[in-house]
Amino acid sequence: MLRVIASALKLENNRYLYQETLFNGIAFYMVGDVVDRVCQFVDGVNKGDYVFECLAQKQSLIAIDADALESEYEIEPFLFREKLFSGIAYDFDRDRCVEIALYQEGFKYYSESWYYSGELGVLTVDDSSLYQDFLWYLNGNYQQIHLQEKKLLLL
Known part of the structure; x- marks a missing residue:
């Protein structure tokens, strides 16, 4: 699964592309040096927040x-x-x-x-x-x- 900084995604026809292809993977939304949000994308559609398995108990x-x-x-x-x-x-x-x-x-x-x-x-x-x-x-x-x-x- 690809993991990219959200600013590398391009919105086109209500779907997100990464390098001209519908994005399937994880995107990191940054505010300065801090990761503000992590979202999962399927076929270019943002499916919402994503939690890495290793972080399930560490979200705070x-x-x-x-x-x-x-x-x-x-x-x-x-x-x-x-x-x-x-x-x-x-x-x-x-x-x-x-x-x-x-x-x-x-x-x-x-x-x-x-x-x-x-x-x-x-x-x-x-x-x-x-x-x-x-x-x-x-x-x-x-x-x-x-x-x-x-x-x-x-x-």
């Missing part, structure tokens, strides 16, 4: 363009408006969304990234004891699963 979190995140040397922890960021960050490559990430107190703990075609490419889950990465080929077949135990530094 702020959602932003990942380019608005700040940090020293571009490593965690990340800040938004000079505060540790807790929320949802969408990464856009031109007008397409290529990643969604969840942050808590400046640290990423979940992300999904997609190929330009909209197919899932990488799923990353980071919990208190384990790093988990799942990778897919463009054709949808599994490429690799990577699990790594976190080492705790005790002082």
Whole structure:
């Protein structure tokens, strides 16, 4: 499923087009750096609000363009408006969304990234004891699963 910034859509005959084709996918409505609304489109028709499965319990979190995140040397922890960021960050490559990430107190703990075609490419889950990465080929077949135990530094 394609995911694009809504401003890339063109309204023609009461239907939305993306690159001259009826749009089927997800569109992000932006107000500055903040994602104001996410809608699903089918055959060029806006079907209303869309909630990513991974966000079903997190709708009260702020959602932003990942380019608005700040940090020293571009490593965690990340800040938004000079505060540790807790929320949802969408990464856009031109007008397409290529990643969604969840942050808590400046640290990423979940992300999904997609190929330009909209197919899932990488799923990353980071919990208190384990790093988990799942990778897919463009054709949808599994490429690799990577699990790594976190080492705790005790002082």
